[in-house]
Amino acid sequence: MPASGEMARSINPTLIPVMRGSGHHNLNGRVPQMDTQKPTNAFNKFIDSWIPSELMEDRNATQRVRMFIISHTLGPFLGQTITLTLLLLDPDPTPHVWVLAGSIMAFFIFPFALRWGSKHFDAHKCYNLLALLSVMDLVFAVLWGSYHYAGISSPFLVWLLVVPLLAFFYLGSNRMARYFVFSVTGSGLIAFYLLYQFGGGFPDHVDSDALVPIGIISIICAMAYVTMMAVYYANVVDSQSELYAEIERHQSTSAQLLEAKEEAERANGAKSDFLAKMSHELRTPLNAVIGYSEMLLEDAEIDGRGEDSADLKKINSAGKHLLALVSEVLDLSKIEAGKMELYTEEIDLDGFVSEVASTCRQIIAKNANELVIQRSTDLGRLECDATKLRQALLNLLSNAAKFTENGRVTLLARRERIDGRDWVKIEVQDTGIGISPEEVGNLFRNFSQATPSISSKFGGTGLGLSLSQKLCRFMGGDITVESIVGVGTTFTIILPANSRALATVSSPATGPSDPVEAETSGKVTQLTALQPRPAQDGETQVILVIDPDPSAREIMDRLLQKEDYRVVMTEHLADGIDLARSLQPDAIVLDVATSDGDEGWLTLSDLHDHATTAAIPVIVQTIIDDPRKGYQLGASAYLVKPVNKEALLETIGQVCDEAVHAGNEVLVIDDGGTASPSAVTAIREAGWHVTVVPDFGIGLTRAHQVQPQLIIVDTESPGSSLDAFLDGLHDLAGVPILLLFAADADPGTAPIVPGNATTLFHARDGRDTRSLALKMLEGGDPTTRIIKKEAAHG
Amino acid sequence: MAEILLVEDNEMNRDMLGRRLERRGYSVIFAVDGPGGVAAAKDKRPDLILMDIALGDMDGWEATRLIKADPDTMAIPVIALTAHALSSDRERSAQVGCIDFDTKPIDMPRLLRKIEACLEGRSASAA
Numbered sequence: 001m002p003a004s005g006e007m008a009r010s011i012n013p014t015l016i017p018v019m020r021g022s023g024h025h026n027l028n029g030r031v032p033q034m035d036t037q038k039p040t041n042a043f044n045k046f047i048d049s050w051i052p053s054e055l056m057e058d059r060n061a062t063q064r065v066r067m068f069i070i071s072h073t074l075g076p077f078l079g080q081t082i083t084l085t086l087l088l089l090d091p092d093p094t095p096h097v098w099v100l101a102g103s104i105m106a107f108f109i110f111p112f113a114l115r116w117g118s119k120h121f122d123a124h125k126c127y128n129l130l131a132l133l134s135v136m137d138l139v140f141a142v143l144w145g146s147y148h149y150a151g152i153s154s155p156f157l158v159w160l161l162v163v164p165l166l167a168f169f170y171l172g173s174n175r176m177a178r179y180f181v182f183s184v185t186g187s188g189l190i191a192f193y194l195l196y197q198f199g200g201g202f203p204d205h206v207d208s209d210a211l212v213p214i215g216i217i218s219i220i221c222a223m224a225y226v227t228m229m230a231v232y233y234a235n236v237v238d239s240q241s242e243l244y245a246e247i248e249r250h251q252s253t254s255a256q257l258l259e260a261k262e263e264a265e266r267a268n269g270a271k272s273d274f275l276a277k278m279s280h281e282l283r284t285p286l287n288a289v290i291g292y293s294e295m296l297l298e299d300a301e302i303d304g305r306g307e308d309s310a311d312l313k314k315i316n317s318a319g320k321h322l323l324a325l326v327s328e329v330l331d332l333s334k335i336e337a338g339k340m341e342l343y344t345e346e347i348d349l350d351g352f353v354s355e356v357a358s359t360c361r362q363i364i365a366k367n368a369n370e371l372v373i374q375r376s377t378d379l380g381r382l383e384c385d386a387t388k389l390r391q392a393l394l395n396l397l398s399n400a401a402k403f404t405e406n407g408r409v410t411l412l413a414r415r416e417r418i419d420g421r422d423w424v425k426i427e428v429q430d431t432g433i434g435i436s437p438e439e440v441g442n443l444f445r446n447f448s449q450a451t452p453s454i455s456s457k458f459g460g461t462g463l464g465l466s467l468s469q470k471l472c473r474f475m476g477g478d479i480t481v482e483s484i485v486g487v488g489t490t491f492t493i494i495l496p497a498n499s500r501a502l503a504t505v506s507s508p509a510t511g512p513s514d515p516v517e518a519e520t521s522g523k524v525t526q527l528t529a530l531q532p533r534p535a536q537d538g539e540t541q542v543i544l545v546i547d548p549d550p551s552a553r554e555i556m557d558r559l560l561q562k563e564d565y566r567v568v569m570t571e572h573l574a575d576g577i578d579l580a581r582s583l584q585p586d587a588i589v590l591d592v593a594t595s596d597g598d599e600g601w602l603t604l605s606d607l608h609d610h611a612t613t614a615a616i617p618v619i620v621q622t623i624i625d626d627p628r629k630g631y632q633l634g635a636s637a638y639l640v641k642p643v644n645k646e647a648l649l650e651t652i653g654q655v656c657d658e659a660v661h662a663g664n665e666v667l668v669i670d671d672g673g674t675a676s677p678s679a680v681t682a683i684r685e686a687g688w689h690v691t692v693v694p695d696f697g698i699g700l701t702r703a704h705q706v707q708p709q710l711i712i713v714d715t716e717s718p719g720s721s722l723d724a725f726l727d728g729l730h731d732l733a734g735v736p737i738l739l740l741f742a743a744d745a746d747p748g749t750a751p752i753v754p755g756n757a758t759t760l761f762h763a764r765d766g767r768d769t770r771s772l773a774l775k776m777l778e779g780g781d782p783t784t785r786i787i788k789k790e791a792a793h794g
Numbered sequence: 795m796a797e798i799l800l801v802e803d804n805e806m807n808r809d810m811l812g813r814r815l816e817r818r819g820y821s822v823i824f825a826v827d828g829p830g831g832v833a834a835a836k837d838k839r840p841d842l843i844l845m846d847i848a849l850g851d852m853d854g855w856e857a858t859r860l861i862k863a864d865p866d867t868m869a870i871p872v873i874a875l876t877a878h879a880l881s882s883d884r885e886r887s888a889q890v891g892c893i894d895f896d897t898k899p900i901d902m903p904r905l906l907r908k909i910e911a912c913l914e915g916r917s918a919s920a921a
Contacts, residue, residue: 284804287899291810294902298817323899697862700869701891721865728869 047073050111052118055127057555060172065114065127067169072110072134078221079104079141082156085214086149090205096148103141110134131170132180138163139188147192151202155215158222160185165229257598261605275333282326289319328463335470341612342385342475342581349379349424352386353413356393364401364409369430376414382424383498384475392468392479396428396491399464403489404432415497422497423477427490434485443481444469476582496582541656544585545569546576546603547621548594556589559645565652573603580613586656588618589648591641592630601633608634617655621648666777667708668692669699669725671715674742679712682770688777696725703732710777714740726757736776740769796913797821799840801831801857802875803849811844811900818906828852832860835867842912845892847876847883855890862891871912875900 048056050069055061083101087093110130117126142163146154164181171177196202293316300309334340357373364371400409412427435443444466469479477495543565545556553569560567568583570576573594580588588607592600604620607613617636620627627638637651666688668680680690688709693699703711711729715722718741729737737757760772798820802808812822823838825831828849835843843861847854854874861867873894874887887895894908 283899284807288806288810290899291807291814291902295810295814695863696865697859697868698889698891701862701888701893719865721868724865724868 050115052115052123052127054118054123059551061124061127064170064172068114068127068131068134069111071166071169072107076104076107079107082145082214082218086206089210089214092205096144096203096205100141100145100148103137103144106137107134128171131167134170135163135167135181136184138166139184143188143192147195148203148205150208150211150215151196153208155211155218158219162222162225165226254598254601258601261598261602275330279326279330283323286319286323286326290316290323293319325463328467332463332467332470335467335474340474343387344383344385344584346381346383347386349382349413350375352382352390353379353411353426356390356397357411360394360397360401363398367401367405367407369401369404369406370408372408372410374410374412378415379413379424380415380497382495384495388471388475389493389495392471392493393426393428395464395468396479396493400428400430400432400489400491404430407431407488424495424497426493426495428492429488429490431488434487434489435481435483436485440481440483444479540564540566541586542566542568542583543652544576544579544583544588546573546588547571547591549591552591559648560652563649573599577603577606577610577613580607580616581610584612585616587636587652588616589621589652590618591622592620593622593624601629604630604635605633619648619651619655664688665708666690666710666712666773667699667703668712668714669696671695671713671721674714674716678767679714679769679773683773683777686774686777696721700725700728703729703735707732708735710773711735711737712740712773713737716742738769738773738776795819795821796841797823797838798909799823799825799831799834799838799843801825801828801834801843801849801854802846803827804846807846807898814902820909828854828857831857832864832867835861835870836864839867840870842909843870843872844909845872845874846898847874847887855886858887858890858892873905873908873912 047066047069051062051065055065080101083097083104086097086100090097110133114127114130117123117130139160142156142159146152146157146160149156163185167177167181171180293312297309297312297316300306300312331340353373353375357371361371397409397411408429408431410427410429412425412429414425416423416425465479472479472493472495475495477493480492480494481489482492483489543560545553545560545567547553547556547569548571550571553571557567557569568579568585570579576588576590579585590600590604590607592604594600600622604618607616607618614634618634619637619639620630620635621639621641621643623641625640627635627640630638636655639647639651664687666683668690670692680692684690691702691708693702699711699713702708713722713725722739726737729735739757739759741759741761743761758772758776760769798815800808800812800815800822802811802824803826808824808826812824815822823834823840825834829852831843831845831849831854834840843858845854845858849857854876858872858874861870861872868891871893872891873896874883874892875896875898876883876887884895893912896905896908
């Protein structure tokens, strides 16, 4: 977007108040991008040093205050040249010239007053008050000077026109500012007239001819001043139309990109279909090979046919090898297609190591190797995808076994704190043939083995290491290697011990290319924003902020930290996606307006489409006023910048709350009943997560899977489906059940209910349903098991 | 011993898995397509159904949905068997009411564990 860069340069920062004043709200969002340049010279730095920090938070305010400070430091110098001239011209300058000089000198006080006042009072209020006082002072100085020198025909009176210009620069053109400026100027003029009327005309300090030169200068200065402001305004109008053109260009690119994205998604969909089909087509015959050979093997072993059984073992193991290959290719394709998913669980690391060791003991013993296990006593628990970690670790162990003979394979596991974070390190050391430094470089590439001779001698696919490393990186960790030829090799798996508390980014694209140098500290991007978890009742919520604008990030950081959120920030969209996957934040705040055209929108839809991040609510906070597109692409909330703090915090609170309650499920089976809709709303409002399923069969399975806090069955009348459903729930005796029947249902047909069920023949409006359901959720046990609303009859 | 209904259209797989289950002492009945599976579930009321997903016209999802919609058969646990091993299958199997999910080729010890877990009335966690 080169045009926007040019615009940023062509627009003077001091224009900003005028832009705001002109009321084009859709342009406000551009402001942050244009004025993010740091003050470039000493003068700007000096000016900025006078601006109170509170006023620096709001960019529009900063611009106004900057203008205010500039006017008040330079303006008085210009003004005093006139008083000096008058002192020379006027034979009797006391006291009126001194009063004029005093009123002009007073402008110097304002920056000091602002600095002092904002320390003791609200900075914004203080600034507004000072700006009003300054306008009053200016009106006074102009009218005082004019009154004393030539009255209504004074060459100084023309400066009155500058008053509204300056005032609106300082204050913005809001209604209050307008009323104020016009009333101050108006009352000044009235005072001016009254003085003339009742003070015996205008004083005659200086001959009006003597005023001609200074009058000309004054008028030229006033003209120059007004011209400058008019030119500003013309520039703003120009750049405004440029902005509109830019926005239009942006929108058309965005439409094109969206189309391209849809096309790419179709292609990607075709690719995964292909993968799924290939997987099916290859696995089905393999299924038969492995299965039948296993059956025959069992038969042969029972019958004691040793030779057959040896052959069958070969068929079986070749089949399993082929299956492993198919799975590895499929896994790699999944990672490359972005379809790999994590199933994170908490495992007992000690138990896990024992289990893996017992699985691989046989393979290691094959080459007469000894397996040594060393583990620290504080292994504790690890949050990871156990299947993937097992896969990676077994791969390393079987490699070690393959390349070592009559040696030792050591499995070490320990916890380590690196830069204040807990990591788990699992090392596989062997005393095998080793890998030369040149070969190490290719080690983690697909289909690459250290040397071609290796594959002929040792077999293998060359996929295992590459896949293992990709799996570990996918889990936020890595695999590294150190080796000495002839001495042995050590592979190290490093993983974050707690994937939620410890966010890691590990991107193969940015990592060191040489795995030998791939030290963990270099691989793992630390997130400095992560604070230790405060001890609170509720878990501290993690908010991920993805915003290219550094000052916007800073403001978000300050705002959210204050509210006790843990904030993780990034400016890069790709990092944002990685972080979202590894960190699983409670909410994401995303600015979709990026310099790369549609990348922001693509990120939004990526987050929404990818299974590991689909459930994380995304709040879009941006200048682009297109909420429809945002919601279509999966946003949970859409806020157009500038966003006020309260709205943002409220939105974050809302989306986080929804996520927090996801564990507390209430299951509703809506079998054509009438009572549940209003109850569902009330239960949701009370903070429960409600799942409504349309039939008993699905409900039964769901009940077993999620073990809800309460099951509500809403049905017109009892029937055999309900009986079967209740029968199927007998093993969930701890879950309360609420059966809702229409008030006029025949009580005789009511099912034999289990002890944990309460039956309610509900009133038409369902109010009794709501209160009973909520009472049951709070743990209150109804006193009677069958409640019949007599009032509902008739 | 428990009775298992195996719904599987591939003859080899049906034969193999059936025989292997029978060796473990289960009594196995077969269906070769979706409608057959739904009918067999209603007629025979097996203790457990192993449902292949890649069936002909009526796939395993649809057959399971029908089984779960019928009050006579809704309580029978269904384990879905698919070759795809994608998580979308896992989600789908939960949606239609399968109690568990396993991938093909069959890992016999793992499948047996899941079968036993279901028959004991527990909901085995998806592996």
